[in-house]
Amino acid sequence: MADVTLTNVNKIYGEGPSAVHAVQDLNLKIDDGEFVALLGPSGCGKTSTLRMIVGLESISSGSVHFDDRNVSALEPQDRNVAMAFETYALYPNFTVEQNLAFPLEVRGFSADEQKKRAQNVAELLRITDLLDAYPPALSGGQQQRVSLGRALIREPDVFILDEVMSHLDAHLKFQMLFDLKRLHRELGRTMIYVTHDQVEALALSDRVAVMSNARLQQVGDRNTLYNAPANVFVADFIGEPPTNFFQAQAVESDGDLRLAVDDAKFTLHLSEKTRAAVKAHGGARFIAGIRPQNLTPATASDATSGQTTATLSAKVSINEYLGERSILTAHRGPVSFRALAPPETRSAPDEIVELAYDPANVMVFDPETEDLVH
Amino acid sequence: MAVTTANSEAQLQQTSTVADRWRAVRYLFLAFMALWLLFTLFPLYFMVITAFKSAAETNLTVPTFWPNEWFPQNFAGVFAEATNFNALVDSFIIATANTALALFLGSLAGYAFARFPKQAGGENLAFWILSNRMFPPVAILVPMFFLFDNTPWGTDSHLSLIILYLVFNLPLATWLMMVFFRDAPREIEEAAYLDGWTPMKAFVRVTLPLVLPGMISVAMLCWIFAWNEYLFANLFVGTDVRTYTIVIPTFTHGSQTLWNLQMAFSLIAMIPPVTMFILLRRYMVRGLSLGVVKG
Numbered sequence: 001m002a003d004v005t006l007t008n009v010n011k012i013y014g015e016g017p018s019a020v021h022a023v024q025d026l027n028l029k030i031d032d033g034e035f036v037a038l039l040g041p042s043g044c045g046k047t048s049t050l051r052m053i054v055g056l057e058s059i060s061s062g063s064v065h066f067d068d069r070n071v072s073a074l075e076p077q078d079r080n081v082a083m084a085f086e087t088y089a090l091y092p093n094f095t096v097e098q099n100l101a102f103p104l105e106v107r108g109f110s111a112d113e114q115k116k117r118a119q120n121v122a123e124l125l126r127i128t129d130l131l132d133a134y135p136p137a138l139s140g141g142q143q144q145r146v147s148l149g150r151a152l153i154r155e156p157d158v159f160i161l162d163e164v165m166s167h168l169d170a171h172l173k174f175q176m177l178f179d180l181k182r183l184h185r186e187l188g189r190t191m192i193y194v195t196h197d198q199v200e201a202l203a204l205s206d207r208v209a210v211m212s213n214a215r216l217q218q219v220g221d222r223n224t225l226y227n228a229p230a231n232v233f234v235a236d237f238i239g240e241p242p243t244n245f246f247q248a249q250a251v252e253s254d255g256d257l258r259l260a261v262d263d264a265k266f267t268l269h270l271s272e273k274t275r276a277a278v279k280a281h282g283g284a285r286f287i288a289g290i291r292p293q294n295l296t297p298a299t300a301s302d303a304t305s306g307q308t309t310a311t312l313s314a315k316v317s318i319n320e321y322l323g324e325r326s327i328l329t330a331h332r333g334p335v336s337f338r339a340l341a342p343p344e345t346r347s348a349p350d351e352i353v354e355l356a357y358d359p360a361n362v363m364v365f366d367p368e369t370e371d372l373v374h
Numbered sequence: 375m376a377v378t379t380a381n382s383e384a385q386l387q388q389t390s391t392v393a394d395r396w397r398a399v400r401y402l403f404l405a406f407m408a409l410w411l412l413f414t415l416f417p418l419y420f421m422v423i424t425a426f427k428s429a430a431e432t433n434l435t436v437p438t439f440w441p442n443e444w445f446p447q448n449f450a451g452v453f454a455e456a457t458n459f460n461a462l463v464d465s466f467i468i469a470t471a472n473t474a475l476a477l478f479l480g481s482l483a484g485y486a487f488a489r490f491p492k493q494a495g496g497e498n499l500a501f502w503i504l505s506n507r508m509f510p511p512v513a514i515l516v517p518m519f520f521l522f523d524n525t526p527w528g529t530d531s532h533l534s535l536i537i538l539y540l541v542f543n544l545p546l547a548t549w550l551m552m553v554f555f556r557d558a559p560r561e562i563e564e565a566a567y568l569d570g571w572t573p574m575k576a577f578v579r580v581t582l583p584l585v586l587p588g589m590i591s592v593a594m595l596c597w598i599f600a601w602n603e604y605l606f607a608n609l610f611v612g613t614d615v616r617t618y619t620i621v622i623p624t625f626t627h628g629s630q631t632l633w634n635l636q637m638a639f640s641l642i643a644m645i646p647p648v649t650m651f652i653l654l655r656r657y658m659v660r661g662l663s664l665g666v667v668k669g
Contacts, residue, residue, distance in 0.1 A: 056564050076567040083568050089561035093583045103569035150569065 002066040002157035002190060004030040004053065009062035011048045022048040024214040026062070030192065035184050036219075037193045037201035040211035041237070049211070050160055050194050054081045066157045077106075082151035086163040088143040090135035096122075096146050097131040103154050121149040124183070141172040148180075152187070161193045165200055177203055198238055210234050226291075232370040235289050235363060241327055244295070244337035246288045247367070250278060259288045259364070264335040269310035271360040277374030278364055286373065289363040292327065295339040297347070298356035309356045314339075316347045328353065425449075425637040432633040448638040452625070461621040462643065467532055468617060469600035472539040476596045477589060479540075480547025485577070487548070488555035500552060507545040511605055514541075519609055529610040535617070538606055543596040550595075554588035555581070590657040598647050618643045 011023040023045040030036045038046045051057035053064055055076035063072045071079045082103070090099050100121055101114040109117070122128040125145045135143055144164060151159060161180070165173045181204060184191055195201050201208045202222045209219045210233075218230035229235035235243045248259035251267065257275045258267040268288050270278065278286065298311050314330035314337075326341040330353060339355050347353050364373040420439075424432055428445045431438060453459055483503075486494040494500075518538060522529045558581055566576035582589075604619040612620060618639070625635040651658065 054568060056567070075572075076564070077570045077572060081568060083565070085561050085565060087559065087561050089559065089565040091562060091565075091580055102566070102571075106570040106575070147565075150565075154570075 002069075003032045003034075004028075004158055004190060004192070005065040006049070006053070007063045007065070009049070009052060009064065010060045011045070011052060011057065012060045021214050023052070026216050028209055028216060028219065030190060032067075033188045033190055034207065035191045035193065035205045037195060037205035037208045038211060039195055039198060039201040039208050039237075040217075042196055044211040045214040046194050046196075046211050047162065050083075050162055050192065053158065053192065054083050054160055055079050080157045081160060082154065082156035082158075083160040083162060084144070084147045084151045084164050086166060088135070088140075088147040090143055090146055090150070092135050094134075095131065096127065096133050096135065096138075099135065099146055100131075100149050100153050103150060107154065117153055118149075121153045124152070124186075125149045125179070140167050140169075141176070144168065144176065145179075148183075152183070157190070159189045159191045161191065163195055164193075165195070165197070173200075180204060198240070202238075210237060212237070228372065229363065230372055232287060232289070232365050235365070235372075239291055239293070241292050241338050241340075243289045243291050243363075246290075246335065246337075248286050248288045250284050250286060259286060259362075261288070261332075261335060264333045266312050266332055268312075268362050269359040270362055270364070271358075274359070274362060274364055274374045281366065281373045283366070285367050287365040287367050287370065289365060290337075290357060290361060292338040292340045294361035295337070295355050295357045297328075297339070297341050297345060298354040310359050311354050311356045313352055313354050316349055316351045316353055318349065319345065319347050330355070421637045421640060424633055425641045427634050429627070429630075429632055429634055433630070445634065448634045449642070452635050452639040452642070457616070458621055458639070461616045461618040464532065464611075464615050465601055465617040465619070465643075466646070468535045468539070468615075469597050471532070472536045472543060472600045473593050473596040475536065476540055476543040476547040477551075477593055480544055480592070481551050481582075481585075481589065483544075483548040484551025484553075485555050485581075487552040489560070500549065503545045504549045505545075507542055511542070515605065515609060518606070522610065530612065530614045532615055534610055535600075535603075535607060535615075538610070539600045539603060543599060546599075547592050547596060550588065550592045551585065554585040558584040587657040590654050594647075594650065594654060594658055597650070601643075601647060 006026050006028045009023060009026040010021070013020045013022055026045075026049060028036075038049060040046045048057060052059050055071070055074060055078075059072050063070055065071065066079070066081075091102065094102065097115070097118045100118040101109075104114045104117060118131065119128070122131055125148060127142065127145050127149065130138060130142060130146070135146065138146065144167075148161075148164070165176055168176060177200065180193075184204075193201065193204055198208075202225075207219055207221055208225055210217045210225065212233050218225060218234045220228075225234060225238045229238060232245065236245070246259070246261040246264070246268070248261045248268065251258055251260045257278060258269055259278075260267045268290070298309070312332070314332045316328055316330050317336060318327075318329040319341075320327040320329070321343065324343060326343050326345045328339045328341050328345065328347060329336060330339060331337070339353075341347070365371060366373055423439070423441055425448055426444050426446060427438070427441045427448075428443060431442055483494075487500045491497065491500075519529060522534045522538065525534070527533045562580055562584070563573075563576050566580045567573065571579065602619065603617070607617040608620050611617060622636050622639055622643075625632040625639065
């Protein structure tokens with residue numbers, strides 16, 4: 001086991017004008033035994049990052065350390081990393097047992113030891129009855145287990161999972177999430193999980209590293225990402241349904257600073273802290289964001305609790321009933337946004353609803369840099 | 375009630391005409407296959423019966439389609455001259471060595487083109503290598519003779535034909551192996567690297583077994599070409615080394631062609647490739663369809 005440190009890592013494919021900067025100035029430290037997810041949309045550089053960690057891709061500049069060992073220039077077979085592939089990458093002409101033992105064979109383990117360890121790993125992953133089968137005869141979920149087993153059978157410094165669930169159906173995915181979490185707890189290995197699915201990332205990992213456009217946007221646990229996203233991208237990418245964003249102008253009347261949403265004739269209230277941050281930041285234009293979860297139809301109890309909530313009225317355009325909740329798409333003038341409502345909400349289109357929010361939940365971003373102001 | 379019956383009868387009528395049409399198509403297909411079989415198998419049949427005829431019977435103006443008298447001694451007759459058996463050995467040495475060389479070089483080159491297309495010179499170079507197989511062999515017959523005549527081993531040697539046949543077999547092997555390697559998923563090799571195997575060992579242990587069916591079919595194609603080659607063999611060798619293909623035309627008696635001996639020897643020469651084909655049929659079909667089906 002080891003911690004992993006990426007220092008100013010860059011990856012540039014090609015040369016000259018057609019060069020693609022796939023990973024830019026990436027700095028990330030993953031602690032020993034930590035489970036970190038690398039999350040981002042496709043093409044954001046997460047797979048390049050991972051391939052540089054394992055050594056399948058050369059590092060254009062910067063360095064990768066496992067503990068104090070600089071592995072940047074080492075071949076993959078010398079790094080002691082294990083990886084489970086998106087496509088499983090099992091050896092089709094070996095049995096499951098031979099697949100599991102393959103990393104041991106090259107390390108000179110005796111045949112008996114290979115057999116014993118394959119048996120142990122198979123028990124851990126509940127695939128003992130498949131040991132004599134050939135991979136093409138297995139289902140996707142079984143193949144995935146074998147590929148995890150092959151990675152787990154030796155003691156790698158770092159254990160990497162590349163989009164391992166993207167080909168599994170929802171039910172199997174749920175089972176695998178549970179199994180991975182259990183494995184991580186039992187083995188305590190350093191694990192890096194690469195995915196484009198925020199649900200997987202948030203469910204599994206201690207920390208999530210969000211990447212976009214070749215850059216690391218933010219690293220943090222789920223609460224940090226959810227409540228204090230570093231910028232507009234993270235606020236937009238994390239959370240379902242996505243955050244509502246408004247182009248807004250800061251207006252001050254009677255000492256109360258609010259954000260007037262463009263073209264919509266309504267203002268958003270801000271908390272004390274946010275007001276101070278906005279004032280300190282300066283400037284008149286901002287991007288305001290509020291999560292649909294924090295925007296709900298006002299009830300009588302909101303009104304009595306007083307101070308903390310603010311309301312805004314809007315006209316419903318769509319009411320999507322999703323079983324355990326409803327998503328209201330409402331608009332005010334040309335500006336439309338989503339709010340989360342209890343499932344029993346009966347709001348019909350063109351009905352006027354009163355939506356309540358806590359001013360503390362209004363996020364404010366700089367319109368130029370798109371970074372969080374508060 | 376009556377109406378319904380009429381309707382269902384009409385339907386029955388219709389379905390039966392459709393069935394009739396399909397039956398007709400089927401018969402047409404079978405008839406075509408029979409014709410095609412006749413066309414391909416008749417020469418083979420005639421070769422086999424000729425091998426068992428007496429010399430006199432092969433020269434009848436009206437040919438017989440079943441031997442009047444069986445002459446199995448033809449098969450002993452072809453080996454009356456002991457060196458004739460050596461011709462089969464020479465052919466075997468040349469075909470086998472050439473195939474081994476073509477496979478070895480072709481696999482490495484094909485792997486390079488499949489995995490490192492840029493560094494290996496790109497699609498154009500790969501295609502240029504394939505195009506080497508497209509010119510008419512006669513065009514280089516004479517130049518090649520003089521070229522090989524200047525080598526230390528000369529033209530009349532195993533080595534000359536082993537190397538010369540690479541001109542035809544290496545492009546084939548390179549190109550086909552390239553296609554097979556492209557189809558072998560790269561991740562499997564990467565998985566092997568991460569499992570601790572060096573690229574060369576991973577290539578041998580993981581990638582080669584994956585392309586083995588393809589490799590076997592390439593080997594068959596190369597081997598059969600080298601085994602059956604006549605044009606260059608006829609010009610290059612003949613004294614120290616003789617391939618079976620240049621021995622067959624020597625079965626003559628004065629101005630008379632000894633068809634029975636020629637066919638008997640041909641039949642013997644067919645045994646190795648046919649045996650191999652039967653034994654490796656499974657791989658052959660898998661290998662040849664590998665690149666085609668997956669595209």
